[in-house]
Amino acid sequence: MKKITICLIGVLLAAVFSSCEKDDDPAPVPIAPILKKVIFPGENDVMPGRPATIRGLGFDPSDKVFIEDEQKMTEVQLLSVTDEAMVIMVPADAGGVYTVTIERAGKQTTLDGELKVPFVIVLEDLVMPAMPFAAGATVSIGAEGFEAGDMIQLTAPFYPANKVISIPTSVTPEGISFQLPADAYGANTVIATRGTQRKTILGTIGIQVSVGDEVGGGVVYYTDNNKLHGYIVNKSNTGTPTQQFGPSAAIAYAAGTSKDLGAGKTNTSKLVAKMISFRQNFSNWNGKKTAAELCDELSVTVNGDVYDDWFLPSQQELIEMFRVKSMLGTHGASVPANNYWSSSEGDGDAAGWSAFYVNFYEATQIVSGNSDKEGWQIGIRAIRAF
Structure with a gap:
C-alpha cells in the first residue's frame, strides 16, 4: 500500500513539473508592420516644412517613420496616428520623390507608393503689389521665408520661346525687392527661385508700356487703358510692296474672319x-504664299531674342496703326505710302473674293474698303500682341 502511494505521488509531481515547463513559452518573435490600403497624398497636398497625411490601416503611435530618396534616408517626426491615417512632418529641406518606411520593434516595412514633395520655397504672409509699375521701377514683395540669394524670374506668353528674365533680389525686413529690367513689359508671372530646383509662383505684376516704346521686336503702336496689353508693329514691311492677299475664291473657301480689334491673330490662324x-x-497657289502666311511665318531676331508670333492685323488693328504712322517714322518703323491688307475678309458673299485694306497714302483721313484678294497687289505689315 505504501509503495502504491509513493508511485502516485511521483506521477503527480511529474505532471506538475511537465505542466510548468509547457507554460514557460519563449517570447513572441517580432514581425514587420502589416499595413493595408495605403494612399499617399497628391503632390499638391504636400509642402516642405508642413504636415502631410498618409492614409492606411495598421499604423501605430510607436512607429518610426523614414523617408528615403537616392541620396539618403531620413527619420521624420510622426505627429499623430488614427485608425485610418498617420500624419508626418515633411522636412523643410525636402523635395523630390521619396519612399516611406515604417519601423516597429526593429522590423521594417516599405510602403507601396511614393511621397512626392514639390521643390518649392515656403513663404508666409505673401503680399503682392496691386498697382502696375513703370519700366525700370523697383518692386517690393512682402513675405516671410525669403533668403539671401533668392532670384526672381519673369515669364509671359508673349516673350520668345523659353525666354525667362532672371533678376537678383535684396532681402528686406518685409520681404524682397528687385529692379525691373528694360526688356520686361506687360503682364508677367512672377516666380521665386532658390538654387537650381526650388521655385514658387508668387503671382503676377504689370509693367506698363507706352505707344512708341521699342520692345518685343518692334515698336508699340497701341495699348489698352492700363498700358499692359496692346500691339507691336514690325519695323519693316513683309514681302514686296505689291503682294496679293490670297486666292479669290467662292464663299465656301472664306475663313470666317472679323474686323474687330483683337481679332487679327485668330483671323490669321x-x-x-x-x-x-x-x-x-x-493648284494655282501651290508655291505661293498668302498675306496671312507671310506674316505667320515671319521671324525677327532682336538682341538674340527670336520673335516668331507675328500676324496680319485685322481692319481695326490696321486703322489704329494708321492713326500713329507719323510717330512710327520717328522710331525707325515708318510705313511707306501704300494700301495695306488687313486679315479681315469682305462682308457677306464678298468674303470669298475680297478683303479689307487701309489706305496709308492719306495724311490723316481714314480710308478703308474691301478689294479683290487676288486681283489687287498692295503692302503687308505684320504685328504681334502682348
Missing part, C-alpha cells in the same frame, strides 16, 4: 488653316 483645304483642291 483661320486664313492659314483654310489654305490647306484650298490647295488640296486647286
